[in-house]
Amino acid sequence: MRFLRRGFTAARQFGFFALSVLLLALSSLWFIRAAISAGGLDLWASVAVGQAVGALGAIVVGYGWSVSGPVRVAAAQMQLERSREFADAFALRTLILAVATMAVALAIFLLPEVDVGLGLLGALPVMVIALSASFYFVGLASPSLLFWMETIPRAAFTAAAAFLLLTDSITVPFALAVQLLGNLCAVLLSGTYVLRSGLWRVWMRSSRSDGFLTLLRRQRQGLASALLAAFFSNAPMLIVTFVAPAIVAPFSVVDRLAKQMLAGSSPVTAVLQGWVPREGVSAVARRARVALAISWLAGVFVALVVAISARPLVHWVAAGEVEPGPLISVLMGSFVGLFLVQNAVSYAGLAAQGRLGVANRSMLVCTPIGLVLVGVLASPLGVVGVLTGICAGMLAACVWQSVAVLR
Template identity: 35%
Template sequence: MPNRLRTRLPRGYLRMRSGALRLLGFALSVSVLALASLVAIPAMIAASGDAAWGSIALGQVVGTVGGVAVGYGWGWFGPARVAQGGPTQRRQEYVESMVARGVLAPPVSLIAAIVACSISSNAPSFAAVGAVSATCMGLSASWYFVGMSKPYTMLLLDTLPRAAGTAFGILLMREGHSAVMGPLGMLVGMSVGVALSSAWILWETKRAGAGGCERHGITGILVANRQGIASALGSATYAAAPLAIVSVVAPGIQPAFALADRVKGLVVVATVPATTVLQGWVPRATGIARRRRADAALLSAAAFALLLGVGTFLAAPDLIKWLGAGAISLSWDVILLMSACVAVMFFQSVLERVALATFERLRVAVIGVACGSIIGLPLAGVLAHKLGTAGAMGGVLAGLLVCVTVELVTYRLDVGRTVLLRAGDKKGQPVHDDDKKRPHIQTLGVSNSTQEPEGYSRRL
């Protein structure tokens, strides 16, 4: 756009245009990876059958939890540090993350493979490969590009190599190789993406004038960067546990439940850009205005969740027919329960990552997930044994509703006092007792505080 025309345009329009372009860039990455994953499913089923694909899906679910452990919370607090830091700080952050995640990846991958093998009743080797592939996704550098607000660089260096690896695996399967080529192709694409991203990050920070990195021991790095891991790991574990439980108590319905679980996950992933926009909008306000923005975000999320659930219910039959390659089908009651899970999970994501994270109440998410797990997971196992796929999905939905109820009620009761505190800081009102002890928390490029509390040090 010419500079003369740019100066004549309202500043709000330029901000909106820039934000829309960034949203589009991040949405492109999500869409490309989701499409690659969707295309890979019928290819794997056609290559080795639904039972083999069910084992791979089980391994990927286990590996998703492993990937969260390998990522060690950098997807939560990393973007904010990158956004706030200079070239040296950005370089230091990324190098430390690669050191920590590189050390964690081998043992966590081994544990994930063993767990996947032990709970897979069909083709345990396929489950192990799926687990290792998904675990290594925790090495991704995507969080760095989120912090730098460079969606198109992420698309080029991280997303496209991963999609190309998946496409290569699909090509091999169509040439007669087994379904294991699917997760192996994803792993190769992931490795290429990490290499390209790392090379670019080191080059970019050096060009920007970054100095040398301080050397810290692995224990010190892990201790200093533990924020956000509890809530992230808890949510990932709850998302992965139902498929593992179904595989043990009702292995006959495992392929069908795995397909429903995969469709549910893909739809939820497709909503990530919307959550990201809210994460950047709500924390910019202060005091009462921040609470109003959070409430508006939750109200908007509730309305969108209803539309999302209806849309999923209407679109799911054709999607399932295509993904199942004619070998797997789902009844209408399963699709209805799955759509309800999608709606609740989207609202839960906004509640946790936007409302609770903004007001530094992520501990509430941990409590909510624990309550939901205590009720939902045993219920999913019992109902899966008695009612099949619909029963398992119903148990998952019950746990999600319990989790959201606990989080929402606690948010309404607890955050109101915090808003009064922060609105009255300039008037000399007393500090909330919990705020004196709460560690500094940063999530997805949004800083909840401009200063770190006394006694807290991220660096050793």
């Protein structure tokens, strides 16, 4: 009976996390299709490039709390510790956001054949949501709070923007502004709920005797882990922009859809992040191995689902302007499955063991291999070459990290 109760609790948590991700994915895919229909594939390419650069900026803004935050919240014994963790995170990340926004704007300006205004508007919603309390809700194992406080406002505003685009009520830049407003509402609503007070008090509550410098040092492994994974995920778009600009438009659709599908599998990582450290240090090694097995099984299953559904989904999202072949569909599935395994193994297994340094070393070695392959294969093989390079580098990292967990 105890086993059944635990299984039911885990299934309920997974289901609520999955519902959040499903709503966000559906609204986002609808938004992409509406933007392509309203402005064309070339216009969307500038937005997609901006989102790729913004995703890297968002990792800097998040500063590793998405990796180490859930573990700290799950292990905390008192509510005061949990609230302090979020207050520290919000205050520091807000300061970083101002600097990161300027850096992202400069990076977009330097990229060739990218509309700077559209690129920046595509980047801002991605960066702002890095301030959210999602890591707090994941560590608390409370997907229902995440659903009501963050998912609903984000999905509602994104869907509204897509609807307005399809009815020719607004243009793509205004639609991106609506999406940004939804993300701001989600950040404000979730932050206010966590602290039970006005957000201006976050700055007072986050004052620590050891200061922000200690926080910066403490979070460096989590930041490095998240940044390396995000860099490997988003750098191919930037490489393609330079070495094979002719395939930027079709690859932007394939890349974005694959990442949305990866986001759809994130409940696996979210549930494991809160589960592995919950019974204390003595159970972490055993639970980390169980999490490893679950991660690989889930990765293979998700890869098969994505490979089967990729072709009709790409056709629909691109409004018929992109038609992927069977090989691209298989590589998309491998992309999503391998990234799922890497996220779950490093963020749940290795993070709970206090061994994020192992994950970071594996990514530092394997990421350059994959990116070199992307640069070499993009021009002769197109989208197939880009996806092949990504999957090769990520497979090597997954094997390395899996061995580390088993040992």
